[in-house]
Amino acid sequence: MVRRADMPPKEREVLVERERERCATGIEGIDHVLNGGIPRGNTVLIAGSVGTGKTSICIEFLVHGAISGENSLYVSVTEPTTKLLKNMIPFDFFDERLMKQGRLRFVDLPAIYEKLGIDEKAQFSFDEIKMLVDTIAGLVDQYEVKRFVLDSLTSVSYRLEDRELIREFLLRLGMILSAKGCTSLLVSEHNPSEEGYSRLGVAEAIADGVIVTGNLERRGDLLRTLQTVKMRGTSHSRAKYVIDLTTSGILLVPLLKGGSIPGGA
């Protein structure tokens, strides 16, 4: 038997690709970028500034999951889910029965805070973080969730005083979800003028993947972009793509470079 270390790099890569089961996002362009989808159980940070499509990506990921029979859970922190559902893109493939059947669920995190008696707290303690993660894990177990979204991690992080607490929250959450075979997207509201992709730069180091959405201004035009910066467990494109949020789903095309010379674009 040939040892993996003795294999040619290309064969080794193919083997690794085969070994990790994929969670196809259902967003054709993103699955193409990721060579088939997110490695199952990965925790992925979706980082980007306002209006760049983070929430739409997350919802489409969950809807496709629900359609393919994977129970999906969206935990909203900043926006009440009733408002969110009113404003979401009316995807052609969305079927309200998915919610009635319990395949697709929306939960407001503030309601969980209230239930846990921590809604008045400006800052969470170590024990309260543990309690919060355990509650989320309980929901994942109860509903047999295979796809999870937290929108947004940034809002939760504002109640976590320092790097250590953010780290603790993410490590604990990521570990529990991954152990349950649940693939997760954590939304990070990221200001492009700041360094890193999340509050205090903790999440990008811990997350298995980082997908960055952005606004690119080119000669007065504002383009929505998407770039996969990191994804453990798969080879992937690191190129920048232009996206469009449509009723047929999120579409991607490569960003044109115009020869990559000054004035080329």
Place this chain on the structure above:
Amino acid sequence: MTVTTEIADKLSALPEASAVALRLRTDQYFDAIQGMLDNFAGKKDLEIVYVTSTIPSQSIIHALEVLEIPLDHIWFVDCISQIMMAAAKRHPHAIAVESPTMLENLMLKVEFLLRRHRDRTALVILDSINSLAIHNNTKILSEFLHILVNNLRSHGAYTVIFSMREYETEDIRNMLVLVSDETIELGHDLKALAE
């Protein structure tokens, strides 16, 4: 042979997924449109995605109404109305791209329309390479055409790229040769005879 029948005959002779550069004079413009939309696409029962950066989609729609060409299977990606600050009300078969410089968005809108009609073979018309060249430099335009045409081939769609002879440059000619399988020179023989 009229321009209308000439173009329909020449396109009909091509296999699906062909990319064609259509070189025409400005006086042949509306006849060429009629030949493609009515005589060719109508008979082949194709879904048409008409990308216009030359004149607003509304002007083409008016012309099609006069010619009594039904719009049921014709969809417009309009790259010029928005930049002209034209009337906000748009035909239900027209999608706007903010500016002809947003070439990626143009590709995205074409992709969107093709996905909505995946079960039908499509004809995608790019009208015109010359007007896009006013707003974009050759490098980005070549890159755009290369990606668009190959993507359309993968969809099995016919692609027709208009090039107005009066406004052609050497760069444009080279670009068209690079991406297209065939060049149709409309009324070329008739013009030669007239001269």
